Amino acid sequence: MENIYLPKLAEIKEIIQETNDTKTIRLAINGGSIDFLPGQFGEFSVIGEGESTFGFSSSPLRKEFFEFSFRTSGRATTGINGLNPGDKLSFRGPYGNYFDTVGMKGKNLVFVGGGIGMAPVKSILEYCFDERDDYGKITVLYGARTVNDLLYRNVFDDWKKYKNTEVVITVDPGGETPDWTGKVGFVPTILEQLPLKGENSIAVVCGPPIMIKFALKSLEEKMGFDKENIITTLENRMKCGLGKCGRCNVGSVYVCKDGPVFTARELESLPNDF
Amino acid sequence: MEEKYFEILAEDLKKFVNSLISDNFNVIAPKDKDGDTFYGKIDKFDEANLDILLPKMSYKEYLLPKTETLFEYSVSGVDVDIKDGLGAVTGENKKRVIFGGRPCDAAAGPIMDKVFNWDYKDEFFNERFKNLTIISIACKKPDNYCFCTEMQLSPESSYGSDILLKKEDNKYFAAVVSEKGLELITPYLSLFKEITKAQIPADKDWKKVFEIEKTKGFLDKNFEHNYFQDRFLSCIGCGICTYTCPTCHCFDIQDEGNLKEGRRIRNWDSCQFAIFTLHTSGHNPRVTQGDRYRQRLMHKFKIYSEKFNKYLCVGCGRCSRNCPEDIDIKEVVKDLAGLI
Amino acid sequence: MANIDEKLQKIAKDLLESGEVSLVIGFAVGSNPQRMRPVFITKAEDANRLSFNHHAVQDLAVFLKKPEVKKFGKIGIVVKGCDEKALNALIQEYQVSRDNIKIIGVECNGVIRQNLADKGETAVSEASVYDKCLICNEHTPILYDYLVPSEDPKLNLSGNLKPYARIEELDSMSPEEKNSFWEKEFDKCIKCYACRQACPLCYCSRCIVEKNMPQWIDTNLEETGNAQWNLIRAYHLSGRCIGCGECERACPVNIPLMLINEKMARDVNNLFGYKSGLDINAKPVFGVFSESDFNEFIK
Numbered sequence: 001m002e003n004i005y006l007p008k009l010a011e012i013k014e015i016i017q018e019t020n021d022t023k024t025i026r027l028a029i030n031g032g033s034i035d036f037l038p039g040q041f042g043e044f045s046v047i048g049e050g051e052s053t054f055g056f057s058s059s060p061l062r063k064e065f066f067e068f069s070f071r072t073s074g075r076a077t078t079g080i081n082g083l084n085p086g087d088k089l090s091f092r093g094p095y096g097n098y099f100d101t102v103g104m105k106g107k108n109l110v111f112v113g114g115g116i117g118m119a120p121v122k123s124i125l126e127y128c129f130d131e132r133d134d135y136g137k138i139t140v141l142y143g144a145r146t147v148n149d150l151l152y153r154n155v156f157d158d159w160k161k162y163k164n165t166e167v168v169i170t171v172d173p174g175g176e177t178p179d180w181t182g183k184v185g186f187v188p189t190i191l192e193q194l195p196l197k198g199e200n201s202i203a204v205v206c207g208p209p210i211m212i213k214f215a216l217k218s219l220e221e222k223m224g225f226d227k228e229n230i231i232t233t234l235e236n237r238m239k240c241g242l243g244k245c246g247r248c249n250v251g252s253v254y255v256c257k258d259g260p261v262f263t264a265r266e267l268e269s270l271p272n273d274f
Numbered sequence: 275m276e277e278k279y280f281e282i283l284a285e286d287l288k289k290f291v292n293s294l295i296s297d298n299f300n301v302i303a304p305k306d307k308d309g310d311t312f313y314g315k316i317d318k319f320d321e322a323n324l325d326i327l328l329p330k331m332s333y334k335e336y337l338l339p340k341t342e343t344l345f346e347y348s349v350s351g352v353d354v355d356i357k358d359g360l361g362a363v364t365g366e367n368k369k370r371v372i373f374g375g376r377p378c379d380a381a382a383g384p385i386m387d388k389v390f391n392w393d394y395k396d397e398f399f400n401e402r403f404k405n406l407t408i409i410s411i412a413c414k415k416p417d418n419y420c421f422c423t424e425m426q427l428s429p430e431s432s433y434g435s436d437i438l439l440k441k442e443d444n445k446y447f448a449a450v451v452s453e454k455g456l457e458l459i460t461p462y463l464s465l466f467k468e469i470t471k472a473q474i475p476a477d478k479d480w481k482k483v484f485e486i487e488k489t490k491g492f493l494d495k496n497f498e499h500n501y502f503q504d505r506f507l508s509c510i511g512c513g514i515c516t517y518t519c520p521t522c523h524c525f526d527i528q529d530e531g532n533l534k535e536g537r538r539i540r541n542w543d544s545c546q547f548a549i550f551t552l553h554t555s556g557h558n559p560r561v562t563q564g565d566r567y568r569q570r571l572m573h574k575f576k577i578y579s580e581k582f583n584k585y586l587c588v589g590c591g592r593c594s595r596n597c598p599e600d601i602d603i604k605e606v607v608k609d610l611a612g613l614i
Numbered sequence: 615m616a617n618i619d620e621k622l623q624k625i626a627k628d629l630l631e632s633g634e635v636s637l638v639i640g641f642a643v644g645s646n647p648q649r650m651r652p653v654f655i656t657k658a659e660d661a662n663r664l665s666f667n668h669h670a671v672q673d674l675a676v677f678l679k680k681p682e683v684k685k686f687g688k689i690g691i692v693v694k695g696c697d698e699k700a701l702n703a704l705i706q707e708y709q710v711s712r713d714n715i716k717i718i719g720v721e722c723n724g725v726i727r728q729n730l731a732d733k734g735e736t737a738v739s740e741a742s743v744y745d746k747c748l749i750c751n752e753h754t755p756i757l758y759d760y761l762v763p764s765e766d767p768k769l770n771l772s773g774n775l776k777p778y779a780r781i782e783e784l785d786s787m788s789p790e791e792k793n794s795f796w797e798k799e800f801d802k803c804i805k806c807y808a809c810r811q812a813c814p815l816c817y818c819s820r821c822i823v824e825k826n827m828p829q830w831i832d833t834n835l836e837e838t839g840n841a842q843w844n845l846i847r848a849y850h851l852s853g854r855c856i857g858c859g860e861c862e863r864a865c866p867v868n869i870p871l872m873l874i875n876e877k878m879a880r881d882v883n884n885l886f887g888y889k890s891g892l893d894i895n896a897k898p899v900f901g902v903f904s905e906s907d908f909n910e911f912i913k
Contacts, residue, residue: 001364001401003344003359003397006344006345047529047536048349050527051529071554078827087352088352090354235553239527245540245543246389250559252577271498273565273572274559330867331867340835341836507680508654512810514806530832530833541834544806598672599652600672
């Protein structure tokens with residue numbers, strides 16, 4: 001008889017201080033990664049401090065570790081923030097649905113991320129890089145409030161090396177530093193400046209609700225993306241991740257089971273309860 | 275299994291229940307306490323109050339305890355030792371009987387069962403449910419807060435019961451509808467007289483006063499309707515409706531203890547609390563009490579029904595009777611059915 | 615229609631029509647004739663829904679803490695004497711501005727216990743009303759802008775019934791006996807927090823149970839968590855509780871919370887000579903320090 005609430009213990013391989021208050025933690029169970037798919041999430045915890053829900057931010061094809069990124073804000077994340085490489089973290093998952101990596105094959109891909117919302121985007125993005133020949137042109141647009149709020153700065157250059165790939169990094173007006181060479185402007189604004197077309201393309205958009213709202217509008221109205229081809233994730237508060245505790249339901253979906261990945265078409269049919 | 279029918283004299287029913295107790299069954303029945311009636315363990319038949327329509331609380335806690343230990347932990351260095359909480363559940367007294375509850379309460383079992391097993395299997399729930407035998411008594415006279423008939427049940431429904439009793443004068447008719455029920459009475463069969471279905475009085479023709487499908491129809495299309503904000507100004511956001519509800523099952527998961535040792539538990543929780551959906555960022559999808567009461571209606575009459583093709587409500591009316599501000603859910607769902 | 619209802623309706627209608635208030639919170643007939651319920655009137659033509667009788671158990675002052683209600687600005691509110699004390703305490707604690715409320719006081723000679731009313735009781739008597747009614751000194755509200763007289767006869771007190779009699783019983787118990795009494799009571803607690811939500815003075819925007827850094831109160835619904843919750847709530851209300859009894863009425867598992875609150879109120883009165891909710895100009899007893907304060911506990 002299996003206790004579905006029982007966590008596994010994962011060993012911390014590496015901790016990357018991304019920004020002042022965000023970190024990426026690389027974990028291994030039995031020395032390596034676990035089976036999951038981009039878009040899925042897990043429940044992570046320092047036992048004794050409570051669980052938190054995070055999406056995976058690494059490509060599942062990279063077998064030596066799996067990773068998530070978090071911002072320190074409450075009791076559970078303060079606990080995780082205090083850990084060091086070699087420490088153990090409790091983990092349940094993977095849970096939820098995932099990006100349709102098969103359906104994306106042969107398409108041009110646009111990845112749009114804002115702030116820490118880039119985490120799940122990084123997972124699917126790096127998955128596509130790992131299978132680079134399966135996909136058409138890849139455009140990455142990532143923005144944060146300031147230069148110092150950008151996560152994954154250490155891998156931007158790696159991304160740029162892939163063929164037929166454009167990587168655009170932007171910060172909100174006022175968030176630039178004197179030596180900043182990227183763009184300055186809100187994500188939806190910069191998005192509209194990119195030469196993108198909805199035809200044969202799929203866009204993945206994750207970030208703060210306000211960014212998603214405007215980015216979706218631009219993609220649909222200005223660039224002609226079909227709602228079916230715009231994909232995002234919902235970040236409702238969750239506890240169990242198993243479709244039981246009743247916290248994350250919206251309309252008639254359980255975000256933890258039927259989501260967190262939804263097309264803009266699916267979102268349209270949900271009531272404004274997220 | 276094929277249903278079996280029996281007749282038992284009131285005095286023999288008393289003997290039957292007293293025998294169960296002396297044979298170490300844990301018998302839970304409506305019991306008077308503090309001027310009201312609650313489900314509780316009885317030590318003899320006479321402690322049960324079978325006249326009351328419904329105890330103040332449901333017996334949900336025997337399926338989903340107020341607090342459940344999911345596991346215990348102890349930490350030394352980087353090593354964590356985890357002791358599975360399921361062990362304690364499987365070790366519990368397995369012989370538990372709910373006696374004298376009502377058809378609505380019994381219906382809550384299979385309704386919750388769907389949630390706890392639709393995908394991942396919750397063995398805490400399953401183990402308890404499996405070991406619970408439910409003997410319900412059909413209602414003769416529902417009160418004004420009852421609406422089980424509208425909820426696809428009836429005061430005489432056997433859905434979720436193992437044995438359904440119907441009282442008539444000084445005897446009871448018993449419909450044994452499950453293997454569990456049959457197994458329970460088999461050692462005491464001398465007290466029961468087998469009869470045919472035809473000998474049991476037919477169910478009354480219970481009339482519906484509204485169509486719950488219409489309520490759902492309203493909820494499908496009117497999420498932003500003013501009704502919710504206006505009507506639930508009088509809701510004070512206590513969790514009584516959810517906590518006394520036999521089908522409300524939402525829970526919280528918390529760690530308790532210190533970094534050396536402790537346990538992870540799940541506690542009853544309520545969608546009526548603002549903190550229930552509060553994001554770390556400070557964003558809350560449900561800001562007003564109107565939003566939160568609407569969620570309770572949505573979950574019961576839309577979300578659950580779209581997933582499981584039944585409603586997450588048995589029409590027991592406890593949320594109405596117990597509401598300190600007299601919000602009557604029957605009136606509300608009837609209102610909504612009429613607004614469509 | 616009862617005379618009292620007409621008077622209430624007239625006041626509410628005038629207040630709404632003149633624009634002096636944008637909302638009147640009052641009572642209306644509830645889900646059965648033995649129940650009243652809160653009603654929120656924003657249009658003068660709806661004022662005819664207002665009613666009042668001895669089933670009007672709710673303390674409507676509780677709604678003044680709701681953000682959804684606060685946004686109405688100027689509010690008229692129907693209060694019994696006990697409920698009105700809650701208004702006074704809220705004014706004392708700067709939660710409500712006297713200028714923003716029109717107090718529609720109703721004389722009250724006792725409200726019938728809801729569990730008895732649900733069983734059909736309709737007569738006000740020593741045996742049918744709440745204990746708070748038996749010790750009530752404010753049958754006429756202390757402060758009001760309008761006063762509507764009662765239609766119930768004055769309560770006839772025989773003196774045989776001792777309100778909150780358990781308090782003396784508990785006082786005479788040993789600490790172990792008291793502990794076991796309360797352990798048993800708190801064991802029933804399901805942490806629905808109805809006591810908090812029904813309380814007009816529990817208005818913290820983030821309750822201590824919702825704080826987890828540190829975790830002040832164990833989250834469990836068992837011995838430790840239940841006792842911690844009930845005790846901390848009692849302390850947060852000491853010197854503040856005005857005795858409306860809404861926590862106890864709301865409690866779905868019948869924990870006798872008023873024994874705690876009334877005991878606290880008596881102690882505060884004995885030790886500091888202070889009763890909560892009597893005077894909007896008084897400083898809350900634990901909000902001020904006086905050299906003459908009882909201070910034996912520091913010794």
